[in-house]
Amino acid sequence: MDSVFFKEKYIKTNGDVVYELACPCCGINKVTIDAVSKLDAMRLHYGRPIYLNSAYRCPKHNASPGVSSKPTSSHLKGAAFDIRVSNSVDRLLLVDAALKAGFRRIGPANTFLHVDCDPDKPECLYLYP
Numbered sequence: 001m002d003s004v005f006f007k008e009k010y011i012k013t014n015g016d017v018v019y020e021l022a023c024p025c026c027g028i029n030k031v032t033i034d035a036v037s038k039l040d041a042m043r044l045h046y047g048r049p050i051y052l053n054s055a056y057r058c059p060k061h062n063a064s065p066g067v068s069s070k071p072t073s074s075h076l077k078g079a080a081f082d083i084r085v086s087n088s089v090d091r092l093l094l095v096d097a098a099l100k101a102g103f104r105r106i107g108p109a110n111t112f113l114h115v116d117c118d119p120d121k122p123e124c125l126y127l128y129p
């Protein structure tokens, strides 16, 4: 399936940057429209601001020491977000909002929640080792 990419590097509300979607090392943005639509739906279900640790990553940034993610990461396809979360109450609310928004691949971690809509991967709730 060919991906359709979201053209803007940011999503703004009332002039304020809400989400930075581009890769932090090079400014390239290949987040898909499908992922952005689901993220926006998730924000509405959650009812509070959502903060992204990571959206699109270029291959170089994805492999860099600070990230060191797998070469199969859905962030490389612009189909994934890591959402900052620091407590179990918010984590549950975010998982609920993610499911309502249509994300069917979710990975809770201590400090963030990974959500993606990668069409090439199975729907699941996975745990970080």
Ligand SMILES: [Zn+2]
Pocket: 023, 024, 025, 026, 027, 028, 057, 058, 059, 060, 061
């Ligand atoms: Zn980059």
